[in-house]
Amino acid sequence: MKNILENLFESLDINENNGLMHGNSDTSLGNFQQLFYNQAKEKIGVDAVYFLRDTDGIAKIPLIYFSMMETYNPNMAARLHQLSWNMGEAPLLFVVTPTELKIFNNYKTPQNVDGSLNPNAGLIDTISLITDLETQRQKLQPYNRSLLESGEYWRRCKERFDVGTRIDTTLMNNLKAMRRKLINMIKLRIPEDSWGSVNYVSIVHSLLSRSILIKYLEERKDANGQSIFPDNFYNQFSTSNTAYKSYTDVLGDKEATYKLFAVLEKKFNGDMFPLVENEYETVTDLDLQELKAFLLGDSDLENQQLVLWPLYDFNVIPIQIISSIYELFFHLADNEDDDKGTYYTPLHLVDTLLDEVYSWDGKYEPIKIIDPSCGSGIFLVEIYRRMVCRWMNTHYTSNINAAQLIKLLKDNIYGVDINEEAIRVASFSLSLALCDFLDPRSIWDTLVFPKMIGSNLIISDFFSNTEKFNKIKYDVIIGNPPWQSQLTDLALQYLRENEKVVGDKQIAQAFSIKCSQLCKENGWVCLLMPSKGFLFNRSLKSRQYRQDFFVSNTVSVIINFSIYRKFLFEHASGPSAGVIYSPIKNDKTQPIFYCTPKPQFTMQDHKKFSIEPNDICKIPYEIIRDDRIWKIAMWGGPRDLELIDKLQSTYSPLSKFLDEHEMVSAEGFKRGNRKKVCNDFWDMPCIEAKSFVPYYSPEDNESRVDYTDFECIVLKKREIFKAPHLVIKQSHKKARFLASVLDYDAVFNHSLLGVHGDINYLKYLCLIINSKLFSYYHLMTNRKWLVERDELEAGDIWNTPIPKVDSNQLKDAVALFDDLKERKNSEGDLQKFIYQMYHLQSYEVELLNDALDYTYDYFSQKGSSVTFKQPANATYESYFKTLRDILKNSFGKEIICNGQLITGDSPLTVLCLCLEGKYSEDLWINYGTDNIHTMLQTLDTMLTESRQNIFIRRNVRIYGQDAIYVIKPNQKKYWNYSAACRDADEIFADFAKSQEV
Numbered sequence: 001m002k003n004i005l006e007n008l009f010e011s012l013d014i015n016e017n018n019g020l021m022h023g024n025s026d027t028s029l030g031n032f033q034q035l036f037y038n039q040a041k042e043k044i045g046v047d048a049v050y051f052l053r054d055t056d057g058i059a060k061i062p063l064i065y066f067s068m069m070e071t072y073n074p075n076m077a078a079r080l081h082q083l084s085w086n087m088g089e090a091p092l093l094f095v096v097t098p099t100e101l102k103i104f105n106n107y108k109t110p111q112n113v114d115g116s117l118n119p120n121a122g123l124i125d126t127i128s129l130i131t132d133l134e135t136q137r138q139k140l141q142p143y144n145r146s147l148l149e150s151g152e153y154w155r156r157c158k159e160r161f162d163v164g165t166r167i168d169t170t171l172m173n174n175l176k177a178m179r180r181k182l183i184n185m186i187k188l189r190i191p192e193d194s195w196g197s198v199n200y201v202s203i204v205h206s207l208l209s210r211s212i213l214i215k216y217l218e219e220r221k222d223a224n225g226q227s228i229f230p231d232n233f234y235n236q237f238s239t240s241n242t243a244y245k246s247y248t249d250v251l252g253d254k255e256a257t258y259k260l261f262a263v264l265e266k267k268f269n270g271d272m273f274p275l276v277e278n279e280y281e282t283v284t285d286l287d288l289q290e291l292k293a294f295l296l297g298d299s300d301l302e303n304q305q306l307v308l309w310p311l312y313d314f315n316v317i318p319i320q321i322i323s324s325i326y327e328l329f330f331h332l333a334d335n336e337d338d339d340k341g342t343y344y345t346p347l348h349l350v351d352t353l354l355d356e357v358y359s360w361d362g363k364y365e366p367i368k369i370i371d372p373s374c375g376s377g378i379f380l381v382e383i384y385r386r387m388v389c390r391w392m393n394t395h396y397t398s399n400i401n402a403a404q405l406i407k408l409l410k411d412n413i414y415g416v417d418i419n420e421e422a423i424r425v426a427s428f429s430l431s432l433a434l435c436d437f438l439d440p441r442s443i444w445d446t447l448v449f450p451k452m453i454g455s456n457l458i459i460s461d462f463f464s465n466t467e468k469f470n471k472i473k474y475d476v477i478i479g480n481p482p483w484q485s486q487l488t489d490l491a492l493q494y495l496r497e498n499e500k501v502v503g504d505k506q507i508a509q510a511f512s513i514k515c516s517q518l519c520k521e522n523g524w525v526c527l528l529m530p531s532k533g534f535l536f537n538r539s540l541k542s543r544q545y546r547q548d549f550f551v552s553n554t555v556s557v558i559i560n561f562s563i564y565r566k567f568l569f570e571h572a573s574g575p576s577a578g579v580i581y582s583p584i585k586n587d588k589t590q591p592i593f594y595c596t597p598k599p600q601f602t603m604q605d606h607k608k609f610s611i612e613p614n615d616i617c618k619i620p621y622e623i624i625r626d627d628r629i630w631k632i633a634m635w636g637g638p639r640d641l642e643l644i645d646k647l648q649s650t651y652s653p654l655s656k657f658l659d660e661h662e663m664v665s666a667e668g669f670k671r672g673n674r675k676k677v678c679n680d681f682w683d684m685p686c687i688e689a690k691s692f693v694p695y696y697s698p699e700d701n702e703s704r705v706d707y708t709d710f711e712c713i714v715l716k717k718r719e720i721f722k723a724p725h726l727v728i729k730q731s732h733k734k735a736r737f738l739a740s741v742l743d744y745d746a747v748f749n750h751s752l753l754g755v756h757g758d759i760n761y762l763k764y765l766c767l768i769i770n771s772k773l774f775s776y777y778h779l780m781t782n783r784k785w786l787v788e789r790d791e792l793e794a795g796d797i798w799n800t801p802i803p804k805v806d807s808n809q810l811k812d813a814v815a816l817f818d819d820l821k822e823r824k825n826s827e828g829d830l831q832k833f834i835y836q837m838y839h840l841q842s843y844e845v846e847l848l849n850d851a852l853d854y855t856y857d858y859f860s861q862k863g864s865s866v867t868f869k870q871p872a873n874a875t876y877e878s879y880f881k882t883l884r885d886i887l888k889n890s891f892g893k894e895i896i897c898n899g900q901l902i903t904g905d906s907p908l909t910v911l912c913l914c915l916e917g918k919y920s921e922d923l924w925i926n927y928g929t930d931n932i933h934t935m936l937q938t939l940d941t942m943l944t945e946s947r948q949n950i951f952i953r954r955n956v957r958i959y960g961q962d963a964i965y966v967i968k969p970n971q972k973k974y975w976n977y978s979a980a981c982r983d984a985d986e987i988f989a990d991f992a993k994s995q996e997v
Contacts, residue, residue, distance in 0.1 A: 001068050004129065005047065005096055008066075011137055013145040013937075014050050019059040022048035022066070029059050031389040032360040036062060036089070038398075042223070043316045044083040049090065052149060052608070060351075061608055062090035063148055065106070072097045074119035081122045082110040086316040088167035091603065092143075093122075101127040103143070107603070109165045110311050124160060146936065150969065151610070152907035154602035158863070161603040168321045170308055172328055175212075178294045179204050179332070185287055198278055202421060205329040206276045207283065209428060210261060211291065212314070212322060213272065214247050216432065219314040220440045228440040236263075251292035254285045269448045271427040319436050320347050320381070323429040327376030345378050345480050346568055348607055349528070349561070356557055356580045357476050357524045358383055364390035366411060367475035370518070372462045372511055374415030377426030379478050381433045384413055388437055402447045405434045410450055416458045416469055418488075423459050427452045462511060463490035473520045480528040481511035483574055503542030506533045509549075516553055516583040524582055525553075531562045531577035535630040536783035543627065550624050553581040554588060559609075560596040560634055562787050563859075567605045575788055591618040596634045601863030613955045614982065631787070632780050635855050636847075637982050643844050644780055651801035651838070654765070658798075663757030664719040667794055668748040672711030680713070681705045684721075687740075687748040692729045694738040694770050695821045705747060712750070720754030721747045726762040728753040728769055731791040735856040737778070739769035741817070753794055760810055763817035765802070771834040774800065776848040779856060786859050803837045846977040854973050867973035873925055876901050879975040880911065880923040886984035891991075899923045903970055904932035910939065913964040939965055957987065 014020045021029050021037045033051055040046045040062075048066035051059035065087075067080050077095050084093045084106045093104040108122035127139045147153040154161070163169060186200045217228045234244035237256040242249075250256045258280055265273035297310040314322075324347070358369070364387065371379045387408055392400055409430060417423050431449045438447065453459070460467045462481075485505045487495070495502065495510060498517075502509035508529050515525045533542060535558075549555075561568065562575030595616045597609035604610075617633040632641050658665050669681070685702040693701075714720065723745050729738045730751055741762045748754065755762060768774055778785055782796050805813065816833055819825035835845055858865045871879075884896045896913050898920040903909040904927055939958055955974065958965040966983060968974040 001070065001096075001098065004098055005066065005068055008094075008096060008101065008129075008140075009048075011133075011140045012143055018145065019051040019053050019063075020048060021051065021059075030361045031386070031393055033059055035385075035389055040065060040087060040089075044080065044087060046084075061348075064092045064094055065090050066094045066096060069095060069097045072100065072102070075117065077102060077104075078110070078117035078119040078121065080104075081106070081108075082117055082311060083313060083316050085110055085122070085167055085311075086313045088318055088321055091161055097129075099128065099130050101125075101129055101140075103127070105160060107161045107163065107166045109170060109308065112311060146933075147907060150907035151600050151602060151604060152969075154604050155600065155863075155868070158602045163603065163606050167312075167317065168324065171312060171317070171321065172325065174294075174308060175208060175325060175328070176332070178291070179208060179329070181290060181294075182207070182287055185290065186282060189284070190282070198282055199276060200282065201332075202276045203279045203282055205332075205421075206279060207287075207291065209326055209329060209425070210273060211247070211295065212325060213428070213432065214260075214264070215295070216314040216317075216319075216322065216435075217443070218247055220435070220443070221315050222440045226441055228443045230444065234260075248292050248295050251288045251295070254283065254288055257288055267444075268431075269451065271424060271451060271453050272431055272449055274424075319429075319432050320378075322432060323376055323378055323381050326425040326429055327378060329425070345375075345528070346606075347378070347382070348609070349568060350378055350382050352559070352609060353478065353526050353528065353578050353580075354379070354382055354386065356578075357478060357526045358386055360386050360389060361393075362390055364394040368414065368472055369412055369476045369478070370414040370416065370469065370472075370474045371479035372416050372477060372515055372518075373479050373481045374417050374426050374457070375422050375480070377415060377429040377457075379480070380413050380415050380426060381429050383476070383478065384409060384430060384433055385436075387412060400437055402434075402438060402442065405437055406450045409434060409452070410456060414456050414458075414469060414472070414474075416460055416462050416467075418459070418461050420459050423453055423457045427457055461488055461490045463488060463494040463514060465494070470518070472518070473523070474518055475520055475523045476526070477515045477519050477523070478526040479511075481508040483508055483530045500548065501541050501544045503533055503537055503539050503545050506530065506545075509533060509545050512549065512579070513552075516581070519583050521584060522582070524580060526578065526580045529577050529579055531560055531575045532783070532788055534577055534579065535560065536627075536787055538627050538783060546627070547625065550621070552583070552585055554584040554590075555579060555581040555592050556590070557593045558595075558630075560594070560630070561609070562634070563596065563598050564605070564609065565788075567599060588621040591620045592624065594619050594630070594633055598858075599862075601868075614979075628781050631783065635786060636780050636851065637978065638985065639843075639847055639978075639981055640780055640851070643847060644777070647777060647801045647838065651803050653798060654800045654802045655798040657765075657802045657804075658755065658757070661757055661761050663755050663761070664717050665753065665755045665798070666714055666717035666720050667750040668720070668752050668754060669710055669714055670712035670750040671707075671709065674709035674711060676710045676713055677708050678710050678713045679708050681721075681747045682708060685744065685746040687727055687742075687746050687752060689729055689731065689749070689751045692727075692738055692752075693740060695740050695766065695817065696742070697740055699742075699744045699746070702746060719756040721745060722756055724756070724759035724762055726755040726757075726766055728755070728797060730793070730797070732775065732785075735775050735779075735852050735860070736772070737769055737774055737792070739766045741766050751791075753797060760814050761805075764805055764810060764813040767813055767817055767820075767830060768800070768802065768834060768837075769797075770830065772831055772848060772852055773834050773838060773840075775856075776851050777801070779851055786856070805837070809837065843977075843981070847981070850976050850978040854976055854978070858973065868971050870970050871972050871975045875972060875975050876903075876909075876911075876925060877923050878977070879980045882977055882980035883913075883984045883987075886981060887987060890984065890988040894919075901925045902928070902932050902935050904928050904930075906932045906936060907969055908932070908936055908967055909970040909975075910935050911966040911968075913966065914962065915964065916962045936967070939967060957983070957990070959990070 009015060009020060021033050029051070037049050040049055044065065046065040046067050049062055050064040052061040052063045053059050065084050069076065080095060081093055081104045084090065084104065085108070091106050093106050095102040095104065102123060103125040104122040105124050106122065111118035111121040127136070129136065142153060182204045183200060186204070190198055220228050234246060234250055237250050237260050238244045239253055239256055244250055250260050261273050261275065295309055297308070369383055371377070374380055388400060388405065391408060392398060413430065415423070415426050417426070430452060435443055458467055458469050484507055487505050487507050487510060491507055491510045494514065498513070500513050512527055512529065515527065519525050557580040559578040561577060565575045568576065593616070595611055597611045598615055599605040600610050619629060619633065623629060628644060632644060683704050685699050686705050687702060723743050725742055727740050727742060727748060730753060741759065755765065777800060778792055778796060782792055785792060812833065816825060816829060820830060854867050858867045880899045887896060888894050895915060897917045898914045900912040900914065901909065901923055902912070903925070910932065956967045958967070964987065973979065
């Protein structure tokens with residue numbers, strides 16, 4: 001069997017050097033991988049785990065469980081799949097026998113049929129291992145490391161892996177259904193006027209949380225099958241001759257149930273089992289019977305979906321998922337909140353931020369860590385787990401006792417939250433994390449949970465200056481502060497006393513200021529901030545806050561998660577950014593590492609962030625005063641910054657153009673609260689945004705105003721409704737903004753802007769707004785578009801750079817407008833005129849087109865975008881020509897003799913730029929699967945020592961003695977004009993650096 005497994009590893013091209021861990025592996029993979037592998041081996045029974053590496057070559061994300069069977073047993077395989085599903089990490093399970101390989105989807109829910117597990121549930125492939133090696137290789141090719149690491153496998157199979165059937169999602173949905181049922185049962189029993197005095201939501205949350213903890217304690221097993229509770233533990237709660245064997249037996253009797261809670265509270269001490277006020281008086285036997293039916297899978301809630309409950313195994317479900325359940329309860333206020341999506345901070349987001357300030361690996365040293373807004377404690381739980389692993393590694397042991405675990409917790413971990421229930425949940429979660437490192441029986445025999453509330457976990461407004469957490473200086477401060485635009489009284493007082501300013505009353509910004517004051521000078525603060533306020537808002541106070549923040553601290557890393565917002569928080573629209581900084585004022589020599597991860601629109605976006613070289617910028621401290629840099633670096637590159645600089649420095653804003661030509665501008669009317677009566681607009685033509693037509697729309701085509709109720713009626717600038725006027729639509733249509741010039745009076749609402757003035761100048765402006773350049777400029781600079789919303793604000797439009805126009809140019813503009821109005825001219829004529837007015841070079845036009853054709857298309861079309869399509873030969877040839885021409889211009893001579901492109905049935909393509917040999921203008925393209933695989937394996941080996949990897953990094957250059965190898969995915973976005981410019985610039989920079997050494 002061992003040889004069969006090793007042959008399988010070889011066919012898949014996986015080994016200990018690229019992410020595989022099994023019983024014979026050395027310990028080079030690190031603390032997390034060892035901890036995870038040991039848990040998977042103990043709880044599931046796997047023989048090996050394959051981890052996906054990050055761009056630094058560090059194995060981090062479990063992808064495949066391997067389990068061997070001497071002979072295939074369908075019942076055992078079904079059980080393995082059930083346990084793998086409960087583990088909730090690796091999406092694939094490979095069950096290996098001497099004759100065949102069975103591959104299971106661990107995101108697929110197990111199925112219980114007539115009391116037995118369905119052995120075909122989750123089965124996605126069966127591959128014979130007794131055929132010839134070439135046939136085996138072809139069958140296994142879809143699971144080859146290159147496809148898994150590059151993400152191509154997940155792209156090809158994205159319909160197969162449904163996040164909605166994953167363990168965390170189904171468990172959350174089941175618990176939300178149960179809480180809804182219990183809340184409704186209680187509300188029906190008590191008078192409506194008593195709902196305020198009976199905290200029924202907290203009662204239900206406490207009852208469910210307690211039940212989950214007891215199920216965890218009940219189902220935790222050691223290697224001998226012994227649970228935490230002693231034999232016959234439940235019998236002491238029986239009120240009859242019937243033996244109680246489980247928690248669900250006890251739930252049949254209210255007196256027995258609450259006696260159990262009291263015994264456990266006394267036994268474990270701590271903050272684990274206290275009752276909520278009025279809980280005992282409120283909960284009835286009927287409630288407990290419903291809870292019992294739920295835990296047994298006998299409930300008929302949610303169309304029978306709760307029959308899933310017997311499939312859950314709390315011996316296997318990671319404590320991180322259980323902690324997320326507690327956070328879910330904390331955020332749900334009542335049953336109407338059940339369907340609002342994700343409430344908890346996703347674990348991979350927590351891990352990404354923690355990796356920046358407290359990694360899994362390293363020597364243990366006592367440090368002070370605080371989460372200033374700890375919620376359910378997810379950051380504290382994960383940092384505590386890492387701390388325990390560091391302690392064991394430093395002390396060369398794989399075991400740790402309860403006393404040492406408690407000491408690590410009490411000495412190092414702190415949290416603050418203004419909400420009492422949040423603090424209670426955090427204590428719950430930390431106690432559970434502590435249990436996970438102990439043998440089940442030792443939990444019962446030796447553990448007394450520490451009391452954390454009031455000492456390490458403080459119920460307080462973070463801006464209180466009287467609490468004792470203020471007296472400590474912390475090594476690490478990490479968390480996700482609240483994002484509301486609402487300051488507490490203490491926060492306002494704190495800002496006044498410290499003479500600090502925040503934008504738009506953003507309390508998260510106030511948190512960032514105080515965190516800096518509580519941090520040691522050589523410590524680190526890591527916060528998840530709302531990116532809109534932190535990076536993009538340009539109000540006066542937002543700019544003052546940013547300027548002071550960057551002056552008062554040394555920022556090392558900013559991770560802009562804005563594009564991932566729908567993956568992170570489902571229905572939440574607020575984009576986020578992680579910022580890592582230190583309260584050192586005078587160390588500004590190092591640039592800020594700024595990156596914007598971009599989704600690949602596959603299942604893996606829910607588990608990891610995709611960061612490619614093009615997503616990373618190193619921003620010098622001296623240019624961070626420029627507010628544009630964060631948006632331009634988010635979607636563009638250095639050449640885009642140069643072009644935006646050129647536009648803004650050469651041409652004045654539209655607002656100045658309007659003033660110089662005595663034009664009037666404003667937003668349209670607003671109906672809003674409809675408290676004002678105005679008859680002035682009655683029966684006037686009304687321009688509608690939804691049916692907006694560029695250039696011109698006849699009066700007869702427009703609807704008429706048949707209402708008189710408004711909120712805002714534009715009293716001071718009514719001229720915008722008078723002819724001639726320019727009407728501008730603030731939202732776009734397929735990345736193009738629209739404007740029209742009307743020769744009749746008409747009104748419109750506040751989603752449209754109006755400008756009244758000379759009709760010839762209005763026609764000129766209309767051409768600019770309808771152009772690609774207008775869209776490009778705002779794609780690169782606008783603080784909302786491609787960040788949060790699909791529209792521009794009036795202030796952004798008024799800031800658009802506008803060239804001055806002479807009489808001849810104006811005459812040409814009017815003629816062009818009139819032709820476009822009559823549909824006599826083409827789109828190309830418009831763009832040509834605009835490019836001439838802005839004096840754009842050909843390469844600048846190419847950059848502009850790429851931004852709209854690729855960047856915007858990626859944002860709007862997502863996984864169906866043209867950016868992910870395979871390039872045609874012409875695309876490769878254009879890339880090669882552009883790259884070669886730019887390098888020739890940069891070096892002052894031709895350095896590329898010829899180019900050879902190797903592609904095939906692989907996620908990657910290799911371009912070999914030959915520095916020696918026969919000169920050729922043409923790109924030689926070689927198609928061949930074997931050729932590309934051989935080349936990629938050779939190049940991948942060249943990178944092994946530096947822990948890089950071509951399949952993960954996706955965009956790699958390797959410099960040989962007589963050639964430069966460019967390795968990139970065979971997707972269009974990597975081979976367009978902008979990519980060629982960036983690659984050429986970076987190759988030149990690499991050569992320049994090599995000459996300095």
